[in-house]
Amino acid sequence: MALAIARQAVFLENSHNTTILLKLLNSTTTSLSKTQQAHSQIITTGLFTHTYFTTKLLSLYANGQYFSQATLLLDSIPNPDIFSFTTLISACSKSHQYNHVFCAFRQMLCFGFLPDKYIFPSVIKACSGISALGIGRQVHSFVSVTGFGLDTFVQSSLVHMYVKCGEMNDAHRVFDRMLDKSVVCWSALVAGYARNGYIDKAKDKNGLFYESLVMLQKMHLEGFKPDGTTISCVLSVVGDLEGLEMGIQIHGYVLKQALQSDKWVVSALLDMYGKCRCPSAMMRVFNELPQMEVASCNALVAGLSRNGLVEDALNVFKHFKEKKIELNVVSWTSMIASCTQNGKDIEALQLFREMQLSGVKPNAVTIPCLLPACANIAALMHGKAAHCFSIRKGISSDVYVGSALIDMYGKCGRIVDSRHCFDRLPTQNLVCWNAIMCGYAMHGMAREAIGIFNLMQENGHKPDFISFTCVLSACCQGGLTEEGLQYFEKMSEEYGIKARMEHYACITTLLSRAGRLQEAYDMIKEMPFEPDACVWGALLSSCRVHGNVSLGEVAAEKLFKLEPSNAGNYVLLSNIYATKGMWKEVNRVRDAMSSMGLTKNPGCSWIEIKNKVYTLLAGDRSHPQMAQIIERLERLNMEMKKSGYLPDTNFVLQDVEQQDKENILCGHSEKLAVGLGLLCTPPGSALRVIKNLRICGDCHSVIKFISMYEKREIFVRDTNRFHHFKDGMCSCGDYW
Known part of the structure; x- marks a missing residue:
């Protein structure tokens, strides 16, 4: 002990040594070797017993993200104090090293120290970071019993934690108890309601989406100015709700607060107007931009595509390329998806080729967007090339890429390859099961589709409405009329799934193809909702196959009202008349088409x-x-x-x-x-x-x-x- 004190005295007497050590310890960043050098000096001079020096050293390790060394140092300190733990916990939390936060917090409690208002926010942030709701609730209880429940920073951390974990009721309860509400907390709550909302409830003014709009109004009335992040979140909600009037009001607020230079706000405005089916307003927002930015370009292309203006989207995209805007993978993927979804399959393949030539690397989202284009036109070689690309990039085992490959091979006539892709996936979700089932149905392999339906359930997956659409379609193609009717009944009775329009369309086809046209018509009349064009179209198509003029006329009349501009319905009725040699009626239908300016889509x-x-x-x-x-x-x-x-x-x-x-x-x-x-x-x-x-x-x-x-x-x-x-x-x- 005496020797250690003597060493300290000698070292401290040398002001030069002290200055160097303190300068090193007070540095915000330094290398590991320099930190270890300081550590060595502290040990050799006997200063290790001084909490001031060890805490500084601990901070140096933690700020440099040398967390293993920091933890070892803390373990070796004979008498650490609350500041030692505060230093390490705070640094680990800032660096997202949440496991180290929990270890240090547990160790601090073992030493008998109680956390304070500086430690609690860091620990709560760690709970939020890994969505550890259970631990977060325990920490919240600890906050309450230690008397820090009304501290503004602690409350703010709790609000963020509950929002991140999706517990909006708990977040709102904490928020309501806050005496000093900040813009950050208001924004967190608004964004939380937006992220965790439900469209169907929101439209009835009884859901989290709607609540986010209410919170924005309250925030504004209480004198807080929503920032760009808050506005962006709410605009996304407004777009999902197609609340154009509210969107225009928020746009006005954006202009008053001069937020139109915020690129995230501009992207959100473009997205909102696109979802509200206002492409003209969307174009005005874009044209008023001082300079084009890639996020706004992406939002514009997506908005135009969403409104069916795929040609405009292609022209705009071409314009962006000519202006040398650095389009990213999102830009290209969005445009490829737009073409695929709007019947521009060949253009989608061309864009994929251009994307690679431009040096932008496709990712696990691009490939599932491209593969449907290959499937739609049976471009098997292009599909295989995309498959090889996904293998080279190590993304072929991605469940979304895998399900798209299953679908592509099935639609290109390679059902065996489709099954191979399915079997090779390390994990299969419901989308994958439905994709292979749909493939078998399309190939008329009804028994195989039913086998997959049963195997899916054995593997713990509960069928959804798409699963039943697939199995009913398989029964249609395989002529399994009675089995199809049984599955239709089981869907609601055993699985609790209400029949949708597509299920009734399948049953109409199932009965009609078996020649049971009257039964199909009787079922249509008993549907719990108004039949759409798919259902009547299925009946009309079958009347064409079986030459049933009377029911064909009934179905056609319904379709003429539902789809007055669909020439295909007129052609089907004309064909029914033609098969019966009723040329006068054929001419009457064709004259009606001509007077309406309708032309037959060529084969x-x-x-x-x-x-x-x-x-x-x-x-x-x-x-x-x-x-x-x-x-x-x-x-x-x-x-x-x-x-x-x-x-x-x-x-x-x-x-x-x-x-x-x-x-x-x-x-x-x-x-x-x-x-x-x-x-x-x-x-x-x-x-x-x-x-x-x-x-x-x-x-x-x-x-x-x-x-x-x-x-x-x-x-x-x-x-x-x-x-x-x-x-x-x-x-x-x-x-x-």
Whole structure:
């Protein structure tokens, strides 16, 4: 002891040594080696027993984020005081080292020290950081019994903690007890209500979304000025509620407070006007910007896309590129998603290619946005390329990427690859299960879809309304009428899921395809809500298949009122009349279409050849290889006639001569696509065709023959399902 005191005396007498040590200890940042040098001097000079020096040293370790060394130092101090623990806990909390916070807090309590108003906020922040609600409640109780329950900083920390953990009632109770409410607390509460709100409750003025707007009003009335963060959160709520009037008022406040230069506020305004379907107001906000910024550009593109103005969004995006704005991964991903969701699939693929050429790296959000475009037009090679990219980047096991891959392979006719992707996922959520079930349904593999439905439940996943849509669709495609009806009943009785419009549409199709059209119509009349166009469309389509004129007219009249500008409904009714030779009625329907300015959507098919997607229209002769395609199809037609096949001209719904009918059949888009595939691919290779309409019976028979004669597998996806043609047979069993 005497020796230690002598060392201290000698060291302290040397003012130079003292100055250097104090300068080092008072430094805000220093290297680990310098800190350890100071630590060594304190030990060798016997100053380790001085709390002042050890606390300073502890702060130096903690501020440099050398938390392991700081913890070891604290453990070695013989008599630490409250300041030692305060220093370490505060530093660890600031650096988000929340586990170290809890360890130091526990150690402090073991030494018998009670936390104060400086320690509690740091510990509460740690609870918030890892959403440790249970520990947070315990700390809150500790706050109350130690008498710090009315301290402003402690209360503010508790409000933030409860907001972060989603416990808005508790947050509001603490807030109401505060004597000195700050802008920060008001903002936290408003943002919390916005983040944790529910749209359906909010619209009834009985939910957390609506409460966030009420809190904003109270905040303003009590003299507090909401900042940019608060305004941004509330604008997001207003957009979700489509509360345009409130949004305009908040916009006015933004202008009065000169917050229009805040990039987050501007982005929130653009987002709000986009959600409120006011693209003109959105454009005005954007045009008033002093300079374009990438977050605002992203919000504008998303808003235009949300309002169906995808062409405008593409033009704006092109303009941003020309202006050399540094577009980020969000910009590109948003534009790709917009194209995919609005039928611009080829443009989406082009954008993905441009994105990589520009040096922006796609991420785990980009790939799921791109893959539906590949699926929509059966661009299998592009889909495979995206799959390879995800493997190289290590994101193929991401559940969202995985579910998109399952969907893409299923829609490209590769159901086996789809199942492989499903099986290789380390974890499967409900989206993945529904995706593989939907794939099996689309391929007419009803038993496999039902097997997945059962396996999903065995693995602990409860089916949702989408799961039942998939299984009902599978029963439709597989002709499992009675089983489908049983699942429909179980959905509400055993699973508590109320039937939605899409479920009734499936049951309508299920009954109608089985020829039970009257039952389908009776069920529609008993629906608990008004049937929409999907339900009536399912009945009309089946009336076309079965030639039921009376029910077809009923369904068509309903559809004319629901979708007056949908030419497809008029065409279906016209086709029903045509199959019965009712040409006067056919002309009446076509005249009605003409007077309304409606034109029939032409049959359109897509086929991918050597990484390029080709589009062929029914009756179109503009393709450079059309002469060769027609010649190849006519040769096949001759071979078919030798085999006893005669063209089924009942599918030509025009009052023309027999030879003209055969020529029209030859020009159907799916036949043209298959003909192009035969010309441009090696013998024996598979062909994959997508059609925008239901495949006609004649084309179905022809492609069955071609698959046998050319020894090819041919996959055709129409609006209903996939048809796998092989060796003269189709996977649908001629039931579609």
